[in-house]
Amino acid sequence: QVQLVQSGAEVKKPGASVKVSCKASGYTFTSYGISWVRQAPGQGLEWMGWISAYNGNTNYAQKLQGRVTMTTDTSTSTAYMELRSLRSDDTAVYYCARDSSGWYIPDYWGQGTLVTVSS
Amino acid sequence: QSALTQPASVSGSPGQSITISCTGTSSDVGSYNLVSWYQQHPGKAPKLMIYEGSKRPSGVSNRFSGSKSGNTASLTISGLQAEDEADYYCCSYAGSSTDVVFGGGTKLTVL
Numbered sequence: 001q002v003q004l005v006q007s008g009a010e011v012k013k014p015g016a017s018v019k020v021s022c023k024a025s026g027y028t029f030t031s032y033g034i035s036w037v038r039q040a041p042g043q044g045l046e047w048m049g050w051i052s053a054y055n056g057n058t059n060y061a062q063k064l065q066g067r068v069t070m071t072t073d074t075s076t077s078t079a080y081m082e083l084r085s086l087r088s089d090d091t092a093v094y095y096c097a098r099d100s101s102g103w104y105i106p107d108y109w110g111q112g113t114l115v116t117v118s119s
Numbered sequence: 120q121s122a123l124t125q126p127a128s129v130s131g132s133p134g135q136s137i138t139i140s141c142t143g144t145s146s147d148v149g150s151y152n153l154v155s156w157y158q159q160h161p162g163k164a165p166k167l168m169i170y171e172g173s174k175r176p177s178g179v180s181n182r183f184s185g186s187k188s189g190n191t192a193s194l195t196i197s198g199l200q201a202e203d204e205a206d207y208y209c210c211s212y213a214g215s216s217t218d219v220v221f222g223g224g225t226k227l228t229v230l
Contacts, residue, residue: 035219045157045165045208047219059218095164103212104219105155107176109164 002026004096004110011116012086019082020113022096029077030054033099035106036070036081038092048094050104051079059104086117122147122220123209130228136197139225141209142190147220149190153212156185156194159224160205168207169194196227204229 007021022034036048049060051070058070069082079096094113097106124142131137141148141156148154154172157165167176169185172192182197192211196203209222 037221044224045210045221047210047221050218061218062216097165101153101170101212103151103153105153105170105210105212106165107167107170109166112164 002098002108004098004108006094006096006110006113009114009116011118014087014117014119016086016117017082017084018086018115019080020094020096020115022079022081022110024053024077024079024098027098029072030074033102033104034070034072034079035097035099035104036068037095037097037106037109039095039112040089040092043092046092047104048081050099053079083115086115088117091115091117122213122217123211123222125207125209125222125225127223128226128228130230131196131199132230133199133201135199136195137199137227138196139194139207139209139227141192141194141211141222143192143211143213143220144190147190147211147213147217148187148192150214151212152187154185154187154192155210156183156192157208157210158203158205159208165208199229201229203227 003025035050051058071080097109156169159165173185207225213220
């Protein structure tokens with residue numbers, strides 16, 4: 001079965017960077033894209049961007065351009081999301097999710113990774 | 120402020136039907152048949168319930184159905200059960216400049 005397993009919770013200081021991993025199994029990793037979505041405490045879902053696991057092409061949400069980088073390692077079927085210059089309003093649960101639609105729309109989701117930004 | 124507008128809350132009794140609306144614009148919901156709906160229980164990851172407007176993934180109960188009219192998509196849950204109590208989010212492709220937008224979420228309470 002399709003599974004996406006993410007790395008553990010992180011606590012970071014303002015201005016630091018965080019890198020979250022997402023290991024996929026149960027399907028051919030390079031046949032699908034991966035979207036990243038975040039959810040601030042008590043808030044709704046926000047799409048952050050997408051990466052093709054086939055060729056590494058990326059598409060980032062405008063508001064995060066310049067601060068986010070998404071990569072993949074096809075040898076380990078793992079996707080990564082790095083967010084830099086962290087601010088307190090980046091505190092959120094970060095999800096990776098497989099895109100089978102070809103239009104960045106998630107189907108299967110990881111369990112989420114809580115990133116807390118606090119001084 | 121979310122790009123897609125959903126009611127903050129809806130409620131219904133067991134066995135009843137409820138409908139959650141998701142209103143967008145001609146740039147997102149109205150232009151593409153790419154609306155999906157997600158169910159999220161507290162502390163859990165979202166689960167895909169409807170994709171491409173009205174299609175159900177394997178394993179999702181046929182009590183869940185989706186539709187669209189103009190710029191508004193809808194999720195209908197029939198035969199409400201206690202386990203349906205959760206937050207529901209709609210999502211739509213929005214073209215190459217905005218890509219993907221979500222609704223603000225609707226809390227469903229089963230009375």
